[in-house]
Amino acid sequence: MADSTTIPDELRIMLRKPVSLGDISVAELVLREPTAAQWQEWDRLEGVEMDIAAVATVSGVPIAAVRMIGARDLIQGARYISRFLG
Numbered sequence: 001m002a003d004s005t006t007i008p009d010e011l012r013i014m015l016r017k018p019v020s021l022g023d024i025s026v027a028e029l030v031l032r033e034p035t036a037a038q039w040q041e042w043d044r045l046e047g048v049e050m051d052i053a054a055v056a057t058v059s060g061v062p063i064a065a066v067r068m069i070g071a072r073d074l075i076q077g078a079r080y081i082s083r084f085l086g
Helices: 036-042 047-059 071-085
Strands: 010-021 024-032
Touching: 010 071, 024 047, 024 071, 036 047, 047 071
Parallel strands: none
Antiparallel strands: 010 024
């Protein structure tokens, strides 16, 4: 497991390409350590669907908007979250 003292409490990702979904505009993701209940929400998923669900859940951004962000931003967010779970 990663040494939790080396993981920043929060990660802000400025999206390379902001996205819009209806009246919602997303220019950045703010991530932090997931709660156990949040982790449970995506625990049975795999691959990119798990990454999308994890980033959406932890950031509070609707999953449909997270599906629109660039792959590099998604991967950066998913890797940060995974450091708490590994």
